[in-house]
Amino acid sequence: MSFIRNIQKALKENIREYGMFIALFAIMAIFTVTTDGLFISSRNISNLLNQTGYIAVLAVGMTLVIVIRHIDLSVGFLAGFLGAVAAIGLTQWNLPVYFAIPMVMILGIFAGLLTGFLVAQLGIPSFVASLAGMLVYRGSLLMVTLKTGTIVIPDETFNAIGNGFIPDLIGLQILPDMHKLTLITGLLAIVFFVFSEFRNRKTKLSYDFEVLPIDMFLMKTLFVGALIFAITWILAGYNGLSWTVVIILIIVAIYHYVTNETVLGRYIYAVGGNPEAAELSGINVKKIIFIVFGSMGMLSALSGILFASRLRSATTVAGTLFELDAIAAAYVGGVSAAGGVGKVTGSIIGALVMTSLTSGMNLMGIDISSQYIVRGAVLAIAVIFDVTTRNRGK
Amino acid sequence: MTNHILEMKNITKEFPGVRALDNVTFSVTEGEIHCVVGENGAGKSTLMKVLSGVYPYGEYEGEIIINGEIQRFSNINDSKKVGIAIIYQELALIPEMTVYENIFLGHEIKKGLSVNWNETIRQASQMLAKVGLDVNPDMKVRDLGVGKQQLIEIAKALSMDVKLLLLDEPTSALNEEDSENLFALLRDLKKQGVTSVLISHKLKEVIGIADTVTVLRDGQTICTLDAKKGEVSEQVLIMHMVGREINNIYPDRKKREIGEIVMEVKNWTAYDPRLGRNVITNVNFNVRRGEIVSFAGLMGSGRTELALSLFGNPLNYRIDGEMVVKGRERKFKHPKFAIGDGIAYVTEDRKGNGLILIQDVKQNITLANLREISIRGVVNSNREILVAKDYKDSLDIRTPSIEQRVLNLSGGNQQKVSVAKWLFVKPDILILDEPTRGIDVGAKYEIYQIMNRLVEQGMSIIMISSELPEVLGMSDRIYVVSSGRISGEVSTKEATQEKIMQLATN
Numbered sequence: 011m012s013f014i015r016n017i018q019k020a021l022k023e024n025i026r027e028y029g030m031f032i033a034l035f036a037i038m039a040i041f042t043v044t045t046d047g048l049f050i051s052s053r054n055i056s057n058l059l060n061q062t063g064y065i066a067v068l069a070v071g072m073t074l075v076i077v078i079r080h081i082d083l084s085v086g087f088l089a090g091f092l093g094a095v096a097a098i099g100l101t102q103w104n105l106p107v108y109f110a111i112p113m114v115m116i117l118g119i120f121a122g123l124l125t126g127f128l129v130a131q132l133g134i135p136s137f138v139a140s141l142a143g144m145l146v147y148r149g150s151l152l153m154v155t156l157k158t159g160t161i162v163i164p165d166e167t168f169n170a171i172g173n174g175f176i177p178d179l180i181g182l183q184i185l186p187d188m189h190k191l192t193l194i195t196g197l198l199a200i201v202f203f204v205f206s207e208f209r210n211r212k213t214k215l216s217y218d219f220e221v222l223p224i225d226m227f228l229m230k231t232l233f234v235g236a237l238i239f240a241i242t243w244i245l246a247g248y249n250g251l252s253w254t255v256v257i258i259l260i261i262v263a264i265y266h267y268v269t270n271e272t273v274l275g276r277y278i279y280a281v282g283g284n285p286e287a288a289e290l291s292g293i294n295v296k297k298i299i300f301i302v303f304g305s306m307g308m309l310s311a312l313s314g315i316l317f318a319s320r321l322r323s324a325t326t327v328a329g330t331l332f333e334l335d336a337i338a339a340a341y342v343g344g345v346s347a348a349g350g351v352g353k354v355t356g357s358i359i360g361a362l363v364m365t366s367l368t369s370g371m372n373l374m375g376i377d378i379s380s381q382y383i384v385r386g387a388v389l390a391i392a393v394i395f396d397v398t399t400r401n402r403g404k
Numbered sequence: 405m406t407n408h409i410l411e412m413k414n415i416t417k418e419f420p421g422v423r424a425l426d427n428v429t430f431s432v433t434e435g436e437i438h439c440v441v442g443e444n445g446a447g448k449s450t451l452m453k454v455l456s457g458v459y460p461y462g463e464y465e466g467e468i469i470i471n472g473e474i475q476r477f478s479n480i481n482d483s484k485k486v487g488i489a490i491i492y493q494e495l496a497l498i499p500e501m502t503v504y505e506n507i508f509l510g511h512e513i514k515k516g517l518s519v520n521w522n523e524t525i526r527q528a529s530q531m532l533a534k535v536g537l538d539v540n541p542d543m544k545v546r547d548l549g550v551g552k553q554q555l556i557e558i559a560k561a562l563s564m565d566v567k568l569l570l571l572d573e574p575t576s577a578l579n580e581e582d583s584e585n586l587f588a589l590l591r592d593l594k595k596q597g598v599t600s601v602l603i604s605h606k607l608k609e610v611i612g613i614a615d616t617v618t619v620l621r622d623g624q625t626i627c628t629l630d631a632k633k634g635e636v637s638e639q640v641l642i643m644h645m646v647g648r649e650i651n652n653i654y655p656d657r658k659k660r661e662i663g664e665i666v667m668e669v670k671n672w673t674a675y676d677p678r679l680g681r682n683v684i685t686n687v688n689f690n691v692r693r694g695e696i697v698s699f700a701g702l703m704g705s706g707r708t709e710l711a712l713s714l715f716g717n718p719l720n721y722r723i724d725g726e727m728v729v730k731g732r733e734r735k736f737k738h739p740k741f742a743i744g745d746g747i748a749y750v751t752e753d754r755k756g757n758g759l760i761l762i763q764d765v766k767q768n769i770t771l772a773n774l775r776e777i778s779i780r781g782v783v784n785s786n787r788e789i790l791v792a793k794d795y796k797d798s799l800d801i802r803t804p805s806i807e808q809r810v811l812n813l814s815g816g817n818q819q820k821v822s823v824a825k826w827l828f829v830k831p832d833i834l835i836l837d838e839p840t841r842g843i844d845v846g847a848k849y850e851i852y853q854i855m856n857r858l859v860e861q862g863m864s865i866i867m868i869s870s871e872l873p874e875v876l877g878m879s880d881r882i883y884v885v886s887s888g889r890i891s892g893e894v895s896t897k898e899a900t901q902e903k904i905m906q907l908a909t910n
Contacts, residue, residue: 217786220805272781273774280771283760289718290749290757291772291825292740350762 016226025399030344030359033392037363041370049370052247059245060172062365063254064089064316068336069343069357070265071309074302076340077282079349080129080136082303083333084143085310088121090329091151093314097161097324098154100168107167115311121147122307123300130299144333152326161324172320175249176256189250196242200235207231254316258358261309265354278302283350338385339364342392363388408469409434409568409599410455415466417450417459424450425464426623432568432599432616437590439602439610442620443645443905444703444870448603451620452570456490457483470568487567491557493576493704499546504528506545507560531559535589551582558589562598569593569600575609576704587613605702607638607909619644638906646872646901654877655849657856662880663693666864667747667833672725674713683709683721684888691833696855696865698879700872701908706888707868708752711835715749716742730832743772748826752837752868754815758822761811765803766792768810768821773829795824799854816847823854834858837868852878872901886910 021028041049048054068085075082092114099110121143128139155161163169179190207227214221222230245251269275280288281298289295313332318324343360345352367388371381410432417425425447432438440448454464457477468475470486477483480490497506504521507528512519528541537555545553554574561569569590575583590600590613604610610617617636619626626644629635667690674684683706691697699707713721716739727734729745736742739749751758759768769792770777777787792806801820803813810821819839826834836855840848855865855878869875875882882899884892884907892907 213786217790219786219789271783271785273778273783274781276767276771276774276783279763280760280767283762284757286718286757287751287760288771290715290739290751292716292738292743293771294738294740350760 013223013225016223017229020226027344027353027356029395029399030342030356030363030392034359034363034366037366037370041366041373045370045373048373050244052244054369054373055244056248056252058362058365058369059258060252060254060320061369062361063172063258064313064320065332065335065339065365066258066358066361067261067309067313067316068332069339069361070261070354071306072333072336072340073343073345073352073354073357074265074269074278075136075306076337076345076347077350077352078278078299078302079282079285080299080302081140081337082125082136082143082306083140084121084125084147085140085306085313085336086329086332086334087144087147087151088118088307088310088329089314089317089332090324090327091147091154091314092118092121092311093318093328094151094154094161094324096168096315097163097318100163100165101161107165110168111315114315115308118307118309118311118314119304120307122304122310125307126300126303129303130296147329151328155324155326159326163318163322163324168315169319169322171253171257172316172318173322174253176251176253178250187247189246189248192242192246192250195251196238196246199242200238203238204231204235254320257312257316261312262354262358269354274301279350335364336361338389341396342389344392344396346396360392363392407434408432409471410601411467411469412451412455413467413469415451415454415464415468417447417454417464424623425454428466428620428623428625430618430625431628432601434599435594435597436615437594437600437602437613438616438618439604439614440618440620441604441607441610441641441645443872445622446620446645447623448620449572450623452490452572452601452603455483456480456488456570484564487565488570489561489564489566489568490570491554491561491572491574493573495550495553495557497545497553497556497560499544501545502541503532503539503543503545503548503556504541506556507531507541507563509560511564527563528559531563532556534562535559536585536592549582550577551579551585554578554582554586555589558593562593566598569598570603571600572603573605573704574602575604575606583609605909607641610641611636611638617641621645621647639902642902642905642909646905653849654874655853655856658860660694660880662695663862665690666693666730667691668728669714670726670728672710672713672723672727674709674717674721674723676709676719676721682888684713687725687888687890689883689890689893691864691866693832693864694859694862695880696859696867696878698875698882699866699868699885700875700882700904701870701885703870705885705908707885708837709888710885711749711837711866711868714742715739715747715835743829743831746830746832747835748772748829748831748833749835750819750822750826750837750839752841754818754822759810759818759825762809764807764809765796765801765813765821766806769795769806769824769828772825776828791828792824795828799824799827800850814843814847816843816850819843819847819851820854823851827858831863833864833866835866835868838870839867840869840871840874848874872904875899875904876901884908 038050072082095117096110096114099105099113100107125139125143128134129136176191182190211221211227221227269278277293277298280291280293281295285295314329317328339361340352340357342363343356345357364385367385368381371384408431412428412430415425415428428447428451430451442448453459455468457480460478461476475486498509504525508524513523513527514520525541532539532541535555535558537552537559539548539552545556574586578586593600614631614636616628616630618628619641670688672684672687673682676683687710701707712719713723714727716736717723718739734745755761766788770788774783777784777791789806795801796803796806799820801824802817810818813821839851859865867878876896876899879896882894882896882904883890884904886908891910894903
C-alpha cells in the first residue's frame with residue numbers, strides 16, 4: 011500500500027512539525043474522557059480560547075525573539091503597564107476607544123524599539139536589557155495605579171475585545187441553537203483553504219515541480235477542512251467566534267505570512283540561523299533586531315489590552331509572569347534556543363497546550379500545586395522531544 | 405647513541421576522507437630545540453595533537469615512546485603526567501583571572517579542602533622569575549600583552565615540571581622583541597634540561613634557534629636535518645617543504661582575454677581595535693576583467709582580513725586607503741553595499757560564516773539576493789525553486805533535493821552551494837577564500853572548471869589560497885601576503901613554489 015507508506019513517510023519526516031498537533035489532540039482527548047466530555051463542550055472550548063488570547067499574542071512575538079537568539083523578559087509587565095495606560099486613557103483622559111488602542115500599540119512599539127536599541131546598538135545581552143525593562147515597567151505599572159488602585163473600565167466597546175462575540179445574523183430560522191455567522195465564516199474559511207490549496211498545486215504542477223500524490227493531497231485537504239469545520243461547529247454551539255479569537259487569527263495570519271512568504275521573514279530566520287553569514291549576505295542584522303523587538307513591544311501592548319479588557323479593569327499586578335508563560339509556550343511549540351528554528355503556528359499550539367492543561371486540570375479539580383508540576387513536566391518533555399528529534403528528517 | 409626523550413614511530417592518523425598523518429616517524433633528542441616545519445596542512449598540528457593526547461590512543465596507529473616507555477594517552481592529562489606540555493597558537497589563559505591563578509589552574513596547591521593562596525603566589529613568583537618575567541603575579545592576565553601571556557603559559561608548563569615543551573607557532577602573534585625574548589628563554593630552558601619542540605612558519609627564526617629540524621609534507625616525514633652539521637638553510641628547507649611534483653592537473657581555460665582594471669586598492673590599511681594592531685598594512689593591488697588573481701600566503705597572514713575589510717568591513721576595522729571599483733571610488737559601510745556594487749565573497753569558513761546549515765539548499769542559494777525573486781517584499785517560492793534547480797544543475801550540486809538541509813551535504817557540495825549563492829548575486833568580482841579547503845579531489849577539479857568558466861564570461865576572480873599548486877595552476881597573477889602586507893607580486897610565468905614560499909615566510 012503506497013498510500014499508507016506515504017503517510018508513514020510523511021509522519022516520519024515531519025514528526026517535529028506534527029508532534030505538537032498530536033500532543034495537543036492527545037491532551038484534549040484525555041481531558042475529554044476524564045471530564046466526561048465537559049472539556050470538549052462548546053462553552054469550555056470557547057473560554058479556553060479566550061484565556062489563551064493574551065499569552066498566545068505574546069508567544070507569537072516571543073517566537074521571533076527566540077528565533078533571532080534573544081529573549082525578552084520585559085513583555086509581561088510591559089503588557090500590564092500598557093493595559094493600565096489604556097485604562098487611564100479611557101477613564102481619566104476620556105479618549106475614544108478607537109484612539110486609545112492605536113496609541114497604546116504605538117507606545118508598545120517604542121518600548122520594544124528601546125529594548126532593541128540596547129541590544130542591537132549597545133550590545134547589551136537581551137536577558138539583562140529586558141530584565142531591566144521588566145523592573146522599570148513593573149515600577150511604572152505600580153506608579154500609574156498608585157492613587158486609584160484597580161482601574162475599572164466602563165467602556166463596553168473596549169471590554170468586548172476580551173469578552174464579546176461577533177454578532178449573529180438575525181432572522182434566519184435554520185439551526186436555531188447555532189451561531190450562524192460563525193458557521194458561515196468557518197465555511198468560507200474552508201472554501202478559501204481548499205481553493206488556495208488547489209491553486210497552489212496547479213502552479214506547482216505548471217512549473218513541473220514535485221507535489222504530494224493526489225490521494226495524499228486530497229486526504230490532507232479533507233483533514234484540515236474537517237478540522238476547521240469541527241472547531242467552528244463547537245464554537246457556534248456556544249456564542250460563536252469571540253473577538254479575542256478573531257484577533258488571534260488575524261495576528262497569526264499576518265505573522266505566519268510575514269515569516270513564511272516575505273523577504274523580511276527570510277532575513278529573520280537567516281539572522282537566527284547564522285548571524286555572521288547573514289551579515290555577510292548583505293542583511294542588516296541590527297535592523298532585524300530592531301524590527302523583531304519592535305513587533306514584540308506592539309504585541310505586548312495588544313496582550314495588555316486583551317487582558318485589561320477581559321478583566322474589565324487594569325490591576326496593579328497585571329502581567330505578572332506573562333513573559334514566562336509566553337516563553338514556555340514558544341518552547342513547547344518547537345522553537346529552538348539555538349536560534350533559527352521555530353514557527354509562529356507552533357507557538358500558538360504551544361500556548362493552547364499550556365492553557366488546555368490548566369483548563370482540563372481545573373475541570374478535574376486537580377490541586378494547583380500538582381498543576382504546576384504537570385505543566386513543568388510537559389515543558390521539559392516538549393524540549394527533550396525537540397532536542398532528540400532535531401537532526402532527523404529533512 | 406643519542407638519548408631520545410621522545411620517539412614517535414609509524415604514526416598514522418586519518419580523518420574522514422583525509423589521511424592527515426601517513427606513517428610519520430619523529431624523534432627528539434633530550435635537551436635540544438627541535439623545530440617542525442611544513443606547509444599548511446602538512447600535518448604538524450595533528451602530530452602535536454597526537455603527541456599531547458588530544459587524539460587519544462586508539463584513534464591513531466603507531467607508537468609513542470617517551471624515555472623508552474610506550475605511552476597510551478587517553479587525554480591531555482595523561483601526557484601532562486609524563487611531563488609534556490603544549491602551548492597553542494591561541495593562548496589558553498583565562499583573561500579575567502590573575503597571573504598566579506592561571507599558572508596553577510588545574511593543579512592548584514591545596515591545604516586541606518581549600519587552595520593555599522600564599523603558597524600559590526610564592527611558587528608563581530618563582531616560576532615567573534624562571535621565565536624572566538617581571539610582573540606582579542596579582543595582575544589580571546587581561547592586562548598583559550600577548551608576549552607576556554605567552555611567557556605565562558610557559559611558566560604554567562614549568563610549574564607542572566615539564567620535560568618536553570611543545571609550542572605551536574608561538575611567535576605568530578608576537579612582535580620581534582617579544583619573539584627574541586621567547587627564544588632567549590627557550591635557550592635558557594635548554595640549559596636547565598627542558599626539551600622544546602617548536603612549530604613555526606618563519607624559517608629565519610627556525611634557522612636561528614633549531615638544533616634539529618624535521619620537515620613534514622602531505623602528512624609524511626620528509627627529512628630530519630641537523631643544524632650542527634650545517635644541513636639547515638632556507639633554500640634546503642623550502643625545497644623539502646614544497647618538493648612535491650605537481651601532478652594535479654588543472655583544467656585549461658579556453659580564452660584568456662584580460663580587460664580593463666575593475667578594482668584597484670591603494671595604500672589600504674586596516675586597524676583592528678580589538679587586537680590593537682594593524683591587520684592590514686599599506687596594501688596595493690588591482691584586478692582586471694576576466695582575470696584570476698591569487699593572494700598566496702600562509703594561514704593567518706591577513707588575507708581573510710583583507711577580503712573582509714574590502715567587503716563592507718563587517719568586523720569594523722578602522723580603514724585608511726582608497727578603493728576604486730569600476731572607475732568609482734568606494735568605501736562600503738556594510739556588505740550589502742559591496743554586493744550592490746557587484747562584489748561577492750565566498751568565505752573561507754563555510755560552516756562558520758558562509759552558510760546557514762540548518763536551512764535548505766534553495767534558501768541558502770537565494771539568501772544574498774532575495775530581492776531578485778520577490779515582488780514588493782514577498783518571496784516567490786516557485787521562482788526560488790527554479791533558481792535553485794538551475795544552480796543545482798549548472799554547478800552539479802549533488803543533493804537528493806534542493807529541500808535538503810545544507811548540514812547534510814558533503815564539504816564539496818556545501819562549497820558549491822556557497823558558490824551558487826554568490827553567483828546568484830550576479831557579481832563582476834568574485835572573491836573566493838580558500839575555495840577548495842577540505843573538499844575532495846574530484847570536487848576541487850569541478851570548482852576549478854567553474855572558476856574558468858566564470859572568467860571566460862568576463863568575471864574577475866580574486867582567489868585566496870594557501871595551496872601553492874592551486875595558486876600556480878589557476879592564477880593569472882599572484883600577490884604574496886605576509887604579516888598583513890603584500891610581500892611581492894609575481895606573474896604565473898615566473899612563479900615557482902619556492903619563490904612564493906620564500907616571500908610568504910618573509
